[in-house]
Amino acid sequence: MLHLTFRQLGIFEAVARHLSYTRAAQELHLSQPAVSMQIRQLEENVGLPLFEQLGKKIYLTEAGRELSHYGRVIEQQLSEAESVLGELKGLQRGKLRISVASTANYFVPQLLAIFSRRFPTITVSLDVTNRETLLRQLGENNVDLVVMGQPPVEADVEAQIFMDNPLVVVAPLDHPLANKKKIPLARLQEETFLVRESGSGTRIAVERFFSERGMRLKTGMEVGSNEAIKQSVQAGLGLGLLSRATIEQELTLKRLVVLDVAYLPIMRHWYVVHRKGKRLSAVAEAFKQFMLKESAGLMDEEPHGPSKNKKR
Ligand code: PGA
Numbered sequence: 001m002l003h004l005t006f007r008q009l010g011i012f013e014a015v016a017r018h019l020s021y022t023r024a025a026q027e028l029h030l031s032q033p034a035v036s037m038q039i040r041q042l043e044e045n046v047g048l049p050l051f052e053q054l055g056k057k058i059y060l061t062e063a064g065r066e067l068s069h070y071g072r073v074i075e076q077q078l079s080e081a082e083s084v085l086g087e088l089k090g091l092q093r094g095k096l097r098i099s100v101a102s103t104a105n106y107f108v109p110q111l112l113a114i115f116s117r118r119f120p121t122i123t124v125s126l127d128v129t130n131r132e133t134l135l136r137q138l139g140e141n142n143v144d145l146v147v148m149g150q151p152p153v154e155a156d157v158e159a160q161i162f163m164d165n166p167l168v169v170v171a172p173l174d175h176p177l178a179n180k181k182k183i184p185l186a187r188l189q190e191e192t193f194l195v196r197e198s199g200s201g202t203r204i205a206v207e208r209f210f211s212e213r214g215m216r217l218k219t220g221m222e223v224g225s226n227e228a229i230k231q232s233v234q235a236g237l238g239l240g241l242l243s244r245a246t247i248e249q250e251l252t253l254k255r256l257v258v259l260d261v262a263y264l265p266i267m268r269h270w271y272v273v274h275r276k277g278k279r280l281s282a283v284a285e286a287f288k289q290f291m292l293k294e295s296a297g298l299m300d301e302e303p304h305g306p307s308k309n310k311k312r
Contacts, residue, residue: 002045002046003045004042004045004046006074006078007038008038008041008042008045009071009074009075010028011024011028011030011035011038011039011042012038012039012042012050012067012068012071013068013071013072013075014027014028014035015035015039015051015058016050016060016064016068016071019057019058019059019060020058021035021036021039021058039051046063046067048061048063049061049063049064050063050064050067051064087282088282090281090282090283091119091122091282091283091286092119092121092122093121093122094119094122094123094281094282094283094284095122095123095124095125095281095283096122096123096124096125096144096145096281096283096284096287097125097127097142097143097144097145097284098112098124098125098126098127098143098144098145098146098147098287099126099127099128099129099133099134099137099143099145099146099147100126100127100128100129100134100146100147100148101128101129101130101131101134101147101148101149101201102128102129102130102200102225102226103149103165103201103202103226103242103243103245103246104128104147104148104149104245104270105128106226106243106245106246106248107245108126108147109126111290111291111295112124112126115286115287115290119283119286122283127143130196130197130199130200130201131148131149131150131199131200131201131204132199132200133199134146134148135152135155138152138155138157138273138274138275139155141275141278144274144278144280144281144283144284144287145272145273145274145280145284145287145288146272146273146274147270147271147272147273147291148201148270148271148273149165149201149202149205149243149268149269149270149271150201150204150205150268150271151271151273156275156276156277157273157274157275157276158273158274158275158276158278159271159272159273160271160272160273160288160292161269161270161271162269162270162271162272162291162292162295163269163270163295164267164268164269164270165243165244165245165267165268165269165270166243166244166265166266166267166268167202167205167206167209167241167242167243167244167264167265167266167268168241168242168243168244168247168258168259168264168265169188169239169240169241169258169259169261169264170230170233170239170240170241170242170247170250170256170257170258170259171233171239171256171257171258171259172233172234172235172236172256172257173254173255173256173257175239175257175259177191177259178257178259180259180260181260182260182261182262183259183260183261183262184261184262185213185215185261185262185263185264186215187261188215188217188239188261189215189216189217189218190218191217191218191238191239192218192219192220192237192238192239193217193218193219193220193238193239193240193241194219194220194221194222194223194229194232194233194237194238194239194240195219195220195221195222195223195241196222196223196224196225196226196229197222197223197224198222202226202241202242202243205266205268206241206266209266220237220238221237221238226242226243226246229242230242230246230247230250230255230256233256234250234255234256239259241266243268244258244265272288272291272292274288
């Protein structure tokens with residue numbers, strides 16, 4: 001078994017690089033005899049000469065070249081270990097600032113709970129707001145990650161899809177269309193819809209979908225949250241067009257139904273977004289990878305996951 005220390009290896013590496021005891025000694029702030037002595041000890045341990053002297057110059061022997069090769073590999077591995085350990089330290093002390101669209105509030109907390117169980121020492125600050133505010137936060141660079149239904153095209157952001165986000169028509173259980181199959185899309189124009197506030201991504205997606213088809217929905221009340229829309233639909237104030245993620249409980253408890261309408265659901269996706277070129281902290285990077293790789297599978301196991309759609 002080879003007995004050598006990292007210190008000897010470091011000294012050997014410096015001599016091999018300079019091919020000079022004197023210059024290696026200068027670099028390492030050691031005396032020249034101290035360097036020669038360490039090399040002599042190393043050669044004794046190895047059992048072979050590592051340098052040979054020809055005239056005034058020294059050269060690496062074959063054993064020296066081999067050791068130099070392995071020395072570089074060991075050094076690379078050590079520096080890799082150092083950076084991995086550094087990241088782990090960052091992960092343990094890290095803080096995650098995440099902002100999500102109000103609609104994503106129905107599944108992001110479950111994901112955060114699973115993530116926090118894996119990294120129990122991190123702290124999370126979660127803001128739930130609408131699309132308009134999310135865009136402002138991205139612009140001001142005061143969040144690590146944003147979860148939203150449609151990344152902005154004009155802004156400088158990196159956005160990756162991690163899950164489907166179907167929008168469906170929801171109605172009260174006793175609605176005349178509740179049990180109908182393949183309701184024509186145009187039939188919806190006879191109904192009154194409750195709509196989200198104007199900064200909402202859901203609202204923008206609904207308006208775009210119908211206007212692309214030359215249709216216009218009759219809109220009733222403007223309602224500032226998914227929760228309030230669900231309550232209003234149950235109260236018979238109109239129909240709603242909501243992300244499937246928001247109504248799992250109402251479907252299970254049979255308080256609302258999803259209408260079977262041709263060409264629906266409106267298929268959207270969830271994106272994890274951050275500013276382009278942003279240097280993510282270890283925690284933010286870990287959460288982003290967690291969302292991208294594992295969220296769809298984990299959500300399928302959750303009793304009230306947003307949808308049974310598979311990740312694309
Ligand atoms: P919002 O979210 O309707 O709550 O704004 C959905 C989205 O970002 O599209």
